[in-house]
Amino acid sequence: MSTPEGLDLDAFARWLDEQAPGLLVGPLEASLITGGKSNLTYAVTDGRRDVIVRRPPLGHVLATAHDMGREHRVIAALADTAVPVPVTHGLCQDDAVIGAPFYVMERVVGTPFARASDLAALGEQRVRTITERMVDVLADLHAVDPDDVGLGDFGRPDGYLERQVRRWKKQLDASRSRELPGMDELIARLDASIPTSSEGTIVHGDYRLDNLLVDASPDGGDRVTAVLDWEMSTLGDPLTDVAVLLAYQQLAEEAGAGAGAGLVTDAAQAPGYLSREEVLARYAQRSGRDVSDIDFHLALAFFKLAVILEGIHFRHSHGQTLGAGFDGIGDLIEPLVQAGLRA
Numbered sequence: 001m002s003t004p005e006g007l008d009l010d011a012f013a014r015w016l017d018e019q020a021p022g023l024l025v026g027p028l029e030a031s032l033i034t035g036g037k038s039n040l041t042y043a044v045t046d047g048r049r050d051v052i053v054r055r056p057p058l059g060h061v062l063a064t065a066h067d068m069g070r071e072h073r074v075i076a077a078l079a080d081t082a083v084p085v086p087v088t089h090g091l092c093q094d095d096a097v098i099g100a101p102f103y104v105m106e107r108v109v110g111t112p113f114a115r116a117s118d119l120a121a122l123g124e125q126r127v128r129t130i131t132e133r134m135v136d137v138l139a140d141l142h143a144v145d146p147d148d149v150g151l152g153d154f155g156r157p158d159g160y161l162e163r164q165v166r167r168w169k170k171q172l173d174a175s176r177s178r179e180l181p182g183m184d185e186l187i188a189r190l191d192a193s194i195p196t197s198s199e200g201t202i203v204h205g206d207y208r209l210d211n212l213l214v215d216a217s218p219d220g221g222d223r224v225t226a227v228l229d230w231e232m233s234t235l236g237d238p239l240t241d242v243a244v245l246l247a248y249q250q251l252a253e254e255a256g257a258g259a260g261a262g263l264v265t266d267a268a269q270a271p272g273y274l275s276r277e278e279v280l281a282r283y284a285q286r287s288g289r290d291v292s293d294i295d296f297h298l299a300l301a302f303f304k305l306a307v308i309l310e311g312i313h314f315r316h317s318h319g320q321t322l323g324a325g326f327d328g329i330g331d332l333i334e335p336l337v338q339a340g341l342r343a
Contacts, residue, residue: 004032006058007042008098015097016104019090024049039071039231043107051089055102068101069093070154071230074202075105077149082140084108084226110213110225116252119270126222127272133224134209135279138245139286141227142201142238155235157200164240164300165190168307175311182337186303189341195296205232206308207241208248209267242283243297246276247305250298250339264309264332295343302340306333 003009009028016024024046030053033041042053054068072091079085086105093101113119119127146152156163169187204211206229213226252268267273274282284291310333 004030004042006032006040006055006099007044007053009044011097012044012053012102015092016090019092020104023089024051039068039229050107052086052105052107053102054105055098055100067231068103070233072103074151074154074230074233077151078141078144078202081144081149083137083144084224086226086228108213108226109217109220110215112210112213112228113267114210114265116266116269116273119267119273122216122222124272126216127270128274130214130216130222130224131209131272131274131279132282133214133222134212134245135274135282136286137212137224137227138204138207138241139283141204142241142287142289144202146200146202146235151202151235154202154233155200157235157237160200160234160236161194161240161296161300164236164304165194168304172307172310175307175313180306180310180337181334182341183306183333186299186337186340190296190300190303193296195293199238200235201238203234203236203238203241204230205234205241205244207245208265210265237297238287238289239291239294239297240300242280242291243294243301244304246279246294246298247301247339249273249276249279251305251336254335254339264305299340299343302336302343306336306340309333309336 007030009030013024013028024044025048026046028044028046030042030044033043033052040055040057042055044051044053054071056068069091072088075085076088079087086108089104089106091101091103092098095101111118113130119130122130146154165187172183204227207227211227211229212224213228215221215223215225248265249268251264252266280291280294283289313333
């Protein structure tokens with residue numbers, strides 16, 4: 001068996017044989033899927049079938065973050081809705097098996113488009129279609145009644161925005177190891193301008209194109225085949241998801257102007273990608289929601305992204321990340337803070 005760091009394949013195989021007999025048979029091979037900068041994602045195969053295993057990162061893990069049980073629960077709950085998600089095969093919350101909780105799901109066909117160059121190769125019209133579907137899937141997620149899918153107790157929508165500011169400040173304090181210019185001012189401004197929350201929906205928490213799989217094969221029709229990375233999902237204000245999507249888009253545009261902030265994704269630079277105004281208009285039309293009060297949500301999105309990347313920078317500086325793509329993460333924090341202050 002090929003065993004990458006963070007996944008004991010022998011122990012995993014014994015657990016899987018009990019949990020899902022016959023799902024994988026014989027010697028297993030595993031590889032770390034690159035690009036994951038938070039939870040670790042592995043592809044495991046027996047040569048006949050592939051599955052995906054998700055577990056928390058190595059080392060420094062923030063309290064309340066990287067909850068495999070929550071991520072597994074929301075994916076399983078959405079199985080029969082209009083939101084495309086992978087089929088789940090099991091959840092293990094016993095750290096004794098591989099050293100951390102984990103869950104197993106099917107490997108879905110599709111590409112997570114993070115780079116504008118990959119999107120641009122498809123042509124402007126296909127890029128437009130893909131980004132329209134990205135917005136439509138988000139609206140479809142927010143249309144799911146949490147009670148109907150057993151997620152009525154998945155979060156507390158009342159006071160959600162206030163708790164978000166408080167929670168992400170606490171997360172920052174747990175990873176803060178250096179001076180971050182403007183961060184305290186941004187937190188103070190957010191504290192002073194929290195709007196009344198709208199109705200609660202299921203929110204993804206980190207919605208962007210490269211957290212979706214798109215079947216761009218000749219027969220795939222550019223369909224969104226799965227929404228992935230649900231580790232920050234809860235019940236809350238749906239506009240926070242729209243704002244996160246727009247924040248990544250703004251960062252990509254600033255990267256194109258030389259700001260260097262598109263390290264996470266520069267997909268929005270691809271010709272045909274919907275503009276900010278088009279994203280807002282399409283979401284408003286499909287969801288029926290008023291999106292005029294987006295500025296606070298956008299500032300909050302930049303704050304959250306800054307805290308997330310600072311946590312990744314902390315782990316990377318302590319040698320606790322796996323895979324490539326982490327160099328330069330720490331340099332992105334100040335541009336994010338400044339973008340939040342402008343918003």
